[in-house]
Amino acid sequence: MALAERFPRAIGALLAVAASVILFASPGDGRAALARSEGGPAVSVITTGLTVPWDIAFLPDGRALVTERTGAVRIVAADGRLSPTPAARLTVSQNGEGGLLGLALDPAFAAGQPFVYLTATVGSEMQVQRWRMTGDTLVRDGVVIGGILMGSIHSSGRVRFGPDGALYVGTGDAGYGPRSQDLSVLNGKVLRVPPGAFRGARVTPEIHAIGLRNPQGFAWQPGSGRFFSTDHGPSVFDGPSGDDELDLIVPGGNYGWPFVYGANHGSWIAPAQLWHTTIAPSGLAFVTLPGSRWTNKALVAGLRGEVLRLLTFSGARVVADEPLLQDVYGRLRAVTEAPDGSIWVTTSNRDGRGSPVATDDRILRIVPPGGTGDPLSDGLALDVTPAPAPAPAVTPRRAASARSLLVRLSAPATARVGHAIRIRLRFRAVPAGPVALQRRLSSGRWSTLRLVRPRSRNLVIAVRPTAAGRLVLRVRHRDAGRAFDRKITLNLRP
Numbered sequence: 496m497a498l499a500e501r502f503p504r505a506i507g508a509l510l511a512v513a514a515s516v517i518l519f520a521s522p523g524d525g526r527a528a529l530a531r532s533e534g535g536p537a538v539s540v541i542t543t544g545l546t547v548p549w550d551i552a553f554l555p556d557g558r559a560l561v562t563e564r565t566g567a568v569r570i571v572a573a574d575g576r577l578s579p580t581p582a583a584r585l586t587v588s589q590n591g592e593g594g595l596l597g598l599a600l601d602p603a604f605a606a607g608q609p610f611v612y613l614t615a616t617v618g619s620e621m622q623v624q625r626w627r628m629t630g631d632t633l634v635r636d637g638v639v640i641g642g643i644l645m646g647s648i649h650s651s652g653r654v655r656f657g658p659d660g661a662l663y664v665g666t667g668d669a670g671y672g673p674r675s676q677d678l679s680v681l682n683g684k685v686l687r688v689p690p691g692a693f694r695g696a697r698v699t700p701e702i703h704a705i706g707l708r709n710p711q712g713f714a715w716q717p718g719s720g721r722f723f724s725t726d727h728g729p730s731v732f733d734g735p736s737g738d739d740e741l742d743l744i745v746p747g748g749n750y751g752w753p754f755v756y757g758a759n760h761g762s763w764i765a766p767a768q769l770w771h772t773t774i775a776p777s778g779l780a781f782v783t784l785p786g787s788r789w790t791n792k793a794l795v796a797g798l799r800g801e802v803l804r805l806l807t808f809s810g811a812r813v814v815a816d817e818p819l820l821q822d823v824y825g826r827l828r829a830v831t832e833a834p835d836g837s838i839w840v841t842t843s844n845r846d847g848r849g850s851p852v853a854t855d856d857r858i859l860r861i862v863p864p865g866g867t868g869d870p871l872s873d874g875l876a877l878d879v880t881p882a883p884a885p886a887p888a889v890t891p892r893r894a895a896s897a898r899s900l901l902v903r904l905s906a907p908a909t910a911r912v913g914h915a916i917r918i919r920l921r922f923r924a925v926p927a928g929p930v931a932l933q934r935r936l937s938s939g940r941w942s943t944l945r946l947v948r949p950r951s952r953n954l955v956i957a958v959r960p961t962a963a964g965r966l967v968l969r970v971r972h973r974d975a976g977r978a979f980d981r982k983i984t985l986n987l988r989p
């Protein structure tokens with residue numbers, strides 16, 4: 496396929512790295528209390544009277560910025576109170592699904608770069624604009640990306656910063672599928688602007704992934720850093736209605752639109768999850784904060800499906816997919832984890848396709864269910880304080896066949912065959928050796944594991960509790976002068 500030759504997949508492989516894992520007993524981790532409910536999730540309506548709220552981003556002071564598709568950026572307090580005066584009003588092209596769409600805060604917003612990035616349809620194109628926040632007001636600062644073709648449908652418009660500090664932008668096919676495979680246009684793609692470049696003059700973005708129809712939900716899996724995006728499947732005029740997707744986005748990936756849809760993607764990258772019956776997935780968010788049965792799971796907001804879907808992963812695979820709020824609040828658009836651990840979801844009942852009630856559109860606040868204290872069912876949260884990229888990822892997950900905790904240590908993508916990873920596991924017994932280990936690892940001694948295949952970057956250590964106890968798993972990594980250190984707390988039960 497000529498296109499594949501022109502657009503090869505990124506290949507990692509250069510630097511050697513060293514990583515060590517130290518397991519030791521530790522008292523509590525001293526986290527601030529997060530919003531967690533007893534029993535099931537607790538849902539309340541905290542904001543009313545919005546018009547097609549499209550995206551949410553939380554400010555360092557705990558308030559939120561919310562875009563309205565009609566062109567306003569609103570300020571919402573942590574308790575849901577809506578400021579009467581918008582932070583900004585944009586003149587946008589009110590054309591079908593266009594308008595003011597995505598919103599993201601600069602990763603250095605609190606460190607002297609108080610910029611907000613917005614996607615909006617302006618005139619006959621879609622742009623990514625940069626705005627500077629001064630007090631409670633946004634002032635236009637420049638255009639980062641222009642020239643994204645606009646149609647009445649399939650604008651996409653999601654904008655998010657990845658863990659690598661780059662700006663990622665979703666663009667739709669604007670109603671014409673072949674654009675998704677056409678490298679001369681920016682449509683039907685995931686675009687990437689490298690760190691820092693988004694603060695300068697207008698850029699030509701990197702094309703990060705292609706073959707997407709209308710990708711509207713971006714999120715990165717905690718620990719692994721895997722990048723997932725939702726995508727809307729065909730809707731009658733361009734194929735049988737249905738087959739919405741969750742895609743694992745990799746650099747250079749081609750997701751097949753408009754050539755294929757459904758489960759069989761041939762030589763193109765197949766979805767990680769498929770909704771054969773349309774849900775029209777928009778927002779996507781992982782629950783990253785600890786202490787909930789939802790921790791490390793993902794939430795997908797469905798427009799036409801009028802549903803929030805809760806996805807459970809095992810590595811890159813979706814192993815459970817449960818509907819929440821089905822047909823209760825109507826069309827759901829944005830989903831975002833708040834700093835206090837609650838989940839904010841917006842309705843989209845005034846977008847011309849819903850049945851609004853008087854108080855629409857609304858922001859729902861969902862308090863996730865508290866955890867059981869068992870990492871096998873709760874998932875585990877990672878303390879990630881700005882990690883260098885590339886960095887090793889640690890993802891504990893349930894073993895397929897035995898009741899043991901698999902700790903997967905992912906070497907950076909730059910690790911090559913023969914690369915050695917040093918691991919030391921140390922247990923201060925609680926009360927006497929709370930874990931059993933597989934392989935040749937033993938407590939308190941250094942072991943060296945080597946990568947044997949380029950793609951086999953994952954080293955799996957089974958930690959099987961034989962007594963209850965709390966352990967802290969600590970990963971330290973040094974690479975070319977960069978230091979990396981993160982801890983996770985494990986409550987182990989036999």
Ligand SMILES: [Ca+2]
Pocket residue numbers: 706740750751752755756764766
């Ligand atoms: Ca696809």
